[in-house]
Amino acid sequence: MTRLDGTLPQSIATGRRRAIDAVATLPAWAAVLLVWTGGRLVSTLWLALAYPLMARSQPENAIWGNEHGFLRFLTSWDGQYYEQISLHGYPTTLPLDAAGHVAQNAWAFLPAFPFTIRLLTISTGLPFDVGAPAVALLAGFVAALLLHRLVRERAGDAAAMWAVFFFTCGPLSFLLQVGYAESTFLALTFGALLALEHRRYGLLTLLGVAAAFTRPGALALPLTLGVITVMRLVQLRRGSDRVLDGFPRGELLRVVGAGVTMVLAGLAWPFVAAHVTGQPDAYLATEMSWWVNFIGRVEFMPLTPWFLTTAKWLGVGGVMIVIGLLVGYPLWLLRRSTRTLGTTTLVFSGAYALYVFAVSLPMASTPRLLMPLAPLLGSPELVATPWMRRTLVTCAVLGQPVLVAVLWLLGPP
Template sequence: MSAGITSTAPGPGAGTRTRGGRVRLFGRDLPWWGAILIVYASSRLLTTVFMLSLYVAATVGGWHFASSRHDPTFFTFSSSWDGSFYQRIATGGYPTTLPVDGSGEVEQNAWAFLPLYPLVVRALMAMTGLSFAPAGVLIAVLCGAGAALVLYRVVLARGGTVSALWATIFFCFGPLSFVLQITYAESMFFLLMFGGLLAMIRRRYWLVVPLTVAAAFAKPGALAIPLALAVVFVVRLLADRRGREEFPRRERIAVLVAGAVTASAGLAWPLIASAATGAPDAYVSTELSWWTGFIGHVSFVPLTPWFLFTWKYAGVAGVLLVIAALAGFVWVLTRRGVRALGTEVVAYAASYGLYLVAVFLPQQSLFRLLLPLAPLGGARGLTHSPRARTIALAVGVALQPVALILLWFLGYP
């Protein structure tokens, strides 16, 4: 994919605004949004070809699907695993009593999934008469398009047009990009999180609030935004005191209020689950029910899941692997090309990484949960090297069918 630019990149100054210029794509000069939508549509066409080919081959060959489905169609093929829980929420809501097994342990149930995506899908179902699977796919695809457009603007704000375009290409054509068109809440979450990050970059702190509050009810992970706001507050306050940059009082208030409101939203769902079920630990015990197949019944202690998981399967070597992975992530965040993306992007990425380490058990879903870190794909070392970006794009495309086979026929996405 050959891409060029016909506009200058935005300057690095704080709060810089730009119209984004025009992008040269496939030999034509296009408005930035047109180029991004072409990239996105091309990526969805390719992924659909991969998914449809596997669906047809599996149906004809009688392959065993890892996720059982009733009334198998291509849309229900795109509505497996988590999609089945979202369908239950869209059609029947949440249980008022937690299901338990014979030993009294909480079993997997819908309280692990947040309500915004299934509620939007339900509204579309009511308006159009569509069943859950096609309505859910349509919402996911549309939100994915929005996420690609907003991601471009996020990287453009500090990284320039070339980095913005290629970061978006990597996002659209990555190995796990099928989540942009299945009945998962991912693409809606990406749209809202990238939107909150863009508002933060543009210092429209009041706009951060509705976007992040919505994200907090789409998927877990929105707490990264208030933590990033805290980092931005400290950085801007220090810069103001050193006379390098003004941090007006009204913006200080906006950051503090936005941080408090979004943090409250990020912590609200466990309280809602407790109130609805009468079980104080309803949400946590539900989340832990997904851990039992990997590490057995454990209590939740923040910052321990990665160590519990790796210790069980690899002992001391596993713990050392986690430490090395964390050190590697810190190393990435301190690279010049990443730091050039701006304080907001680095703070957001660090905060989201901390969230994953604090609360998530690192099983196969980890790879799709890393996708909110897509702005890091705009680092100059990757996007300004023709060889590096060609390799990254080729690997992403090549791994898509591999991921589909592994996650639909051997494991789960």
């Protein structure tokens, strides 16, 4: 217990120091595994406690069919679309609602994750509701390892472990073990950022292309590459009359090749959907079908969804909140403490946030969309101050059961 002066009794303080010292002596992968395992046990507990409430609380569209076991619970919501894709592929004819508009369908979901599950189920005989959480679990551990390395190389071991803790034990960490593509996309994204950090452009291209067919948002990677390349060229121009001094022509060609390839991959899916269905706007119309319940049927225009939503629900005050975020977020990224995380992380954090703002609605799924910004959790501004760490740990511990109930049980996340 804590004394009246706020200090811990000597025995408790000594025990805590010993536990911290024991973890600190572990290899990085073992320390990450320990934290990741603890996070998965806690997430499993909250999901298991929520599961008995499924029949009374979950909407009918959360789970299709009559089989409502726990594994089916872990593959509900979007997991049903991934299962449909894994088992049957994509529809060649778009479904329509009563008014003749394109209805929600599988074309909103990219193929890398469900096709990976298909390969697993074909080779092992495991059903989808076993294979999908298994792949998510493995990918989540890989993502945690890569996140640790990405933060550690710039901000040190302590910041890296705190980032891993908030990532694997935070309010949204239960998504790392359900039948969603999040874990896979996060592992590919963090790996791509590390490859970019070390200028391994072939690996960056491979991971960036895979990410582009896993979840929307991978276009932030070539944008990050482009911004960093321009920054290097500007710095070289200032320091030399020859722009390519310190930037070999062969490297520049690899950069251009990687960027172009990732951009083409990031833009490919709408063309695939149009070719298969014969409808030019198949992908956009499918995506917009999810917007109807929030802001009605509108024409898509980039950079406007957040303004449309906040204006509809909060009026002028909502628009001012969005403007505040547009000003405040870049200023926070440019703070000296945040810059400790390195140029690659900061540029990607800006590029990915721009993507989220440009093409998505602020809704229940927005926190999930922001998970690729996890490297920012290692900012010294967040983890170097004891009161801030305590605040974030409290949010992580108390936030997860709330979000399991609100996003997974009542959803959709």
